[in-house]
Amino acid sequence: MIDLGHHDVLILGGGPAGLGAAWELAEAGARALVVEREEDTGGLCRTHARGDYRFDMGGHRFITADRELLDRVVALLGDELLLSERTSEVALLGRRFKYPLEPGDLARKLPPRLAARALASYLRQRLRRDPSPPRSFEEWATRRFGRVLYELFLGPYTEKVWGVAPRELSPEWASQRISVTDLGEVARTLLRRALRREDPAPPRTYARSFLYPRLGMGQLFEAIRERALEGGAEVLCGATPAALVREGDRVSAVELNTPQGPARVRVGAVLSTIPLPALLELVEPELARTLAPSLHFRPVRFLNLGLRAARVLPTTWRYVGEGELRAGRLQEPNKRSPAMAPPGRSSLMIEIPHAAGDRIDRLSDAELLAYMRGELARLDVPLEDAPPLVFSVRAPEAYPVHLRETPAARERALRAVDQLTNLRSYGRQGGFRFIFSDAALRMGIEAGRGWLADSLPPSVELARIASARTLTEVRSVVGES
Numbered sequence: 001m002i003d004l005g006h007h008d009v010l011i012l013g014g015g016p017a018g019l020g021a022a023w024e025l026a027e028a029g030a031r032a033l034v035v036e037r038e039e040d041t042g043g044l045c046r047t048h049a050r051g052d053y054r055f056d057m058g059g060h061r062f063i064t065a066d067r068e069l070l071d072r073v074v075a076l077l078g079d080e081l082l083l084s085e086r087t088s089e090v091a092l093l094g095r096r097f098k099y100p101l102e103p104g105d106l107a108r109k110l111p112p113r114l115a116a117r118a119l120a121s122y123l124r125q126r127l128r129r130d131p132s133p134p135r136s137f138e139e140w141a142t143r144r145f146g147r148v149l150y151e152l153f154l155g156p157y158t159e160k161v162w163g164v165a166p167r168e169l170s171p172e173w174a175s176q177r178i179s180v181t182d183l184g185e186v187a188r189t190l191l192r193r194a195l196r197r198e199d200p201a202p203p204r205t206y207a208r209s210f211l212y213p214r215l216g217m218g219q220l221f222e223a224i225r226e227r228a229l230e231g232g233a234e235v236l237c238g239a240t241p242a243a244l245v246r247e248g249d250r251v252s253a254v255e256l257n258t259p260q261g262p263a264r265v266r267v268g269a270v271l272s273t274i275p276l277p278a279l280l281e282l283v284e285p286e287l288a289r290t291l292a293p294s295l296h297f298r299p300v301r302f303l304n305l306g307l308r309a310a311r312v313l314p315t316t317w318r319y320v321g322e323g324e325l326r327a328g329r330l331q332e333p334n335k336r337s338p339a340m341a342p343p344g345r346s347s348l349m350i351e352i353p354h355a356a357g358d359r360i361d362r363l364s365d366a367e368l369l370a371y372m373r374g375e376l377a378r379l380d381v382p383l384e385d386a387p388p389l390v391f392s393v394r395a396p397e398a399y400p401v402h403l404r405e406t407p408a409a410r411e412r413a414l415r416a417v418d419q420l421t422n423l424r425s426y427g428r429q430g431g432f433r434f435i436f437s438d439a440a441l442r443m444g445i446e447a448g449r450g451w452l453a454d455s456l457p458p459s460v461e462l463a464r465i466a467s468a469r470t471l472t473e474v475r476s477v478v479g480e481s
């Protein structure tokens, strides 16, 4: 077995949460080793470049309400950080609606009888005013939007993205994901604006502007990795943990599978950002098996097309509301930064949620393109005959699925991890939370600071910090791109 020596902190996973900790630790001179499964770091925030075409995994943007983090990111990237404008729409019933949903736009574009039914069902819900907490996403959404809008868009779209009936989903993630929390709030905001004769801009729950690195979201995390390496951190790619070696209630070493063969690293502490079920398998395999049905992920496949055309979509991205179409969202990367495609050309990224091993998973890139060509035609998106670049990227753990039983299962799993006093699990995968990259970075920074202060925050606490932050953030900057 290869001996990798001793490291102060072993970080499992080289996405934003892992790199955030490496950055913090390296700035203080601690010896950190980042172990990453893939051939490169960045996690879901990687940008894949092919020639002059660049594609994020789902088209990211950097938004945060965290002043300290923002200052650090601005200092790191300087002029490479662009300020972009977001515009988005929903394709539904063969029409295109503004997103977030706006009452005026809905009223104008929905067939009149459907619009009247939607309004009546929304008003019925408002009058009902059920004080009990919603038990599922379905209850949460119907109470806010009425049953008609729910059945038209939110229900089918949610089922497509998560692969689970909305009545099985916890309402927990909804407030973090849905851009408009309440149509009444939107109506009131628009009315206030109208009375004050202000520009009828979107409601405050919607961030129009966002920061974006010139060369794609991945550029930020490459810069963070470089800073961590300069500070003495090390990165080992293509490697995964195989076993934890324990001494009492501590982890003294971790066995790894590496491209060079099995290896062992002695550790002061382990900060894990790999999927919580995978870590639990190493900590308490029986519990991992018990909790597995409540802690699973929804994969997404991204089909990336480099085009000759200069322009494809009128907006930065489009949600595909039709439940029978497999595409979830379409994005045109050069709407975020012109450097995402060669001069005078554009590109298209199609986000396709799916189940492991299903038809979408099994198709080759060429077959997937043929399949999506049919969907694009239905969506009125022109696609040239032979795009010069076609490739797909897979994210097996794109969405932690928040079932109704997930919060309790996550708490049990994190508490089991916390039994080992120098092991912590956090981040989107490790904390099993639907968070943005800024929250993942902040969790990493807090975990790193905790280790430096000889007081690692428990995983359950790290998860709570992110949750509170995300909820506050939703009031002002909302929604995953």
Ligand SMILES: Cc1cc2nc3c(=O)[nH]c(=O)nc-3n(C[C@H](O)[C@H](O)[C@H](O)COP(=O)(O)OP(=O)(O)OC[C@H]3O[C@@H](n4cnc5c(N)ncnc54)[C@H](O)[C@@H]3O)c2cc1C
Pocket: 012, 013, 014, 015, 016, 017, 018, 035, 036, 037, 038, 041, 042, 043, 044, 045, 057, 058, 059, 060, 061, 062, 063, 239, 240, 241, 273, 274, 275, 278, 300, 351, 395, 397, 398, 399, 426, 427, 428, 429, 430, 435, 436, 437, 438, 440, 480, 481
């Ligand atoms: C479609 C989509 C759009 C999004 N849009 C935005 C956006 O606009 N803005 C935003 O801020 N956030 C956005 N996010 C969320 C953002 O990507 C995540 O919050 C962030 O990447 C979480 O960082 P993380 O380090 O916790 O997890 P990840 O990024 O998933 O990183 C985890 C890392 O662990 C590695 N790993 C997994 N298993 C192992 C193992 N066994 N051993 C070693 N390594 C392992 C993975 O390869 C990965 O590199 C989006 C996410 C998706 C899916």
